[in-house]
Amino acid sequence: MFRGLIRKELLMVHSILFSNYGDPGWWPGDTPFEVAVGAVLTQNTSWDNVERAIHNLKMKDLISPDRIVETTDEELVRLVRPAGFFNRKSIYLKEFSRFLVDRFSGRVENLGSVPLQRAREELLSVKGIGKETADSILCYGASLPVLVIDTYTWRFLDRFLGGSFPEGVRKGDYDSLQSFLMGKLSGNALFYNRFHALLVLLSKDHCRKTPTCDPCPLSAICSFGIEAGNRTK
DNA sequence: AGCCAGGCCTGCC
DNA sequence: GGCAGGCATGGC
Numbered sequence: 001m002f003r004g005l006i007r008k009e010l011l012m013v014h015s016i017l018f019s020n021y022g023d024p025g026w027w028p029g030d031t032p033f034e035v036a037v038g039a040v041l042t043q044n045t046s047w048d049n050v051e052r053a054i055h056n057l058k059m060k061d062l063i064s065p066d067r068i069v070e071t072t073d074e075e076l077v078r079l080v081r082p083a084g085f086f087n088r089k090s091i092y093l094k095e096f097s098r099f100l101v102d103r104f105s106g107r108v109e110n111l112g113s114v115p116l117q118r119a120r121e122e123l124l125s126v127k128g129i130g131k132e133t134a135d136s137i138l139c140y141g142a143s144l145p146v147l148v149i150d151t152y153t154w155r156f157l158d159r160f161l162g163g164s165f166p167e168g169v170r171k172g173d174y175d176s177l178q179s180f181l182m183g184k185l186s187g188n189a190l191f192y193n194r195f196h197a198l199l200v201l202l203s204k205d206h207c208r209k210t211p212t213c214d215p216c217p218l219s220a221i222c223s224f225g226i227e228a229g230n231r232t233k
Numbered sequence: 234a235g236c237c238a239g240g241c242c243t244g245c246c
Numbered sequence: 247g248g249c250a251g252g253c254a255t256g257g258c
Contacts (some may be wrong), residue, residue: 039239040240042238042239042240043239043241044237044238044239044240044253044254045238045239045240045254045255045256046237046238046239046243046255046256046257047238047239048238048256048257049238049254049255049256049257050239052256053255054256062234081254081255082254082255082256083254084238084253084254084255084256085240085241085252085253085254085255086253086254086255087253087254088241088242088253088254089253126243127241127242128241129239129241130241130242131239131240131241132239132241133240133241136239148239150239150240151234151238151239151240152239153239176235185244196239203239204239209237
């Protein structure tokens with residue numbers, strides 16, 4: 001049977017998680033460009049490995065689109081290596097940097113100078129920038145009102161709803177889940193920022209392969225937690 | 234030892 | 247327009 005998911009319930013999730021975790025203060029990074037670099041490097045990669053790569057770039061003063069553009073591919077590959085997929089990611093970073101310099105004066109913040117949908121499309125035209133990476137750059141780098149969808153978001157929702165998805169949302173369909181959640185939440189940039197970040201914190205603590213629902217802050221309203229609770233009684 | 238981690242591109246069909 | 251296969255490191 002289909003379990004509904006309404007605005008009120010989603011706001012409750014946010015409220016509970018915010019009380020539990022506080023303001024996540026995302027995304028880690030000293031500058032918007034560093035946030036964007038992290039978004040590219042973390043593709044299918046643990047954050048620990050990304051930090052090593054960012055550290056390497058910082059040591060060479062390369063957290064700057066102008067500097068990355070003028071760096072040799074060999075050097076970039078060497079520095080990005082700890083983040084994995086280094087042959088691709090080094091190219092992605094350079095393509096993104098060139099795009100940013102050419103189109104937005106090298107400033108991630110300037111993505112907000114054009115209509116949001118337009119900025120997203122332009123980002124998606126860059127090789128190596130897919131939907132999640134584009135939205136991460138827009139939300140966490142440029143502080144624009146976009147909700148990031150990632151594997152944590154899917155896993156949370158799957159568990160929370162007990163294996164089903166809302167009407168119109170199909171598993172793996174990024175745009176459908178994003179428009180569903182943003183339509184329900186109708187939040188501002190800060191709200192979307194926090195909502196996604198809080199879901200990641202929750203998922204890392206509780207929504208793993210072998211879920212640890214006790215003491216999950218959502219156990220009272222999550223269908224998976226309720227089932228687990230019932231089983232133990 | 235093998236699986237996993239905040240994807241994305243390419244080449245098939 | 248969906249779907250496998252490839253990409254690669256470091257931690258557990």
